[in-house]
Amino acid sequence: MENTIVLRPRFSQDVSKSMEEILKNASKLKNEVKENYRIKISDHHIFFFITLTKRKYYSPHLHVELTENEDKTTNIKGLFGPDQTVWTFFIFLHFIIAGIFLLFSMIAYSHWRLKQSTTLDFIIMGLMVIFWFGLYFQARINRKKCQPQMHELNKLISRIVEL
Incomplete structure (x- = not known):
């Protein structure tokens, strides 16, 4: 994944792992990082949130959608967004x-x-x-402030893919 976050903070990536492997890795990581991040898994969607103790008003969240390809690889589509409130x-x-x-x-x-x-x-x-x-x-200021946290969430999805 890229190190730059563009104006529309989205990404799409094909990985060689199956959707089940990625979801299983997400479940493992969920317990490892529960101090700093909250990971929610629903069907083929994974949601990453920063915990309340570390969250700022501008903190982003990451929604990842997994789609299985015909060759048993997985397409990962991610979307960064602001807190709903x-x-x-x-x-x-x-x-x-x-x-x-x-x-x-x-x-x-x-x-x-x-x-x-x-x-x-x-x-x-x-x-x-x-x-x-x-x-x-x-x-614009908030988007710049939240970029380090966006990179942290991006590293989490990279860890899930690499596990």
């Missing part, structure tokens, strides 16, 4: 900011048509744009 809150903030922006753009149009002052409306709309850029840059 943080992601939901982040999307909620985006909708709130967009809603306030749209509301005040409608109010500004009404004030303009009625020949009233639109200064406050445009100030609030400008603030919403600034807040949106703030969310964008915060997301």
Whole structure:
């Protein structure tokens, strides 16, 4: 696996081990690393989480899907993602900011048509744009902060394949 995490943190890899071997290795590793990581196995999916004691608000998790190929090798597809609670809150903030922006753009149009002052409306709309850029840059900062933990989770999947 690569050492770089691209903008869309996904990977796909074919390995020579069978799906059963990989799942068995994941079960073994689950007990070895339970101090720092939580591994959840469900059918042909493996989920890697950082334990609560080591987790930060920006900590990622890794979802791995195993697909057996016809030649008894296994395709591993991995997807890194943020914590569901943080992601939901982040999307909620985006909708709130967009809603306030749209509301005040409608109010500004009404004030303009009625020949009233639109200064406050445009100030609030400008603030919403600034807040949106703030969310964008915060997301970029969080993505950089979580890269070392993404590499740690990537090493776990490498250990499962190598066992």
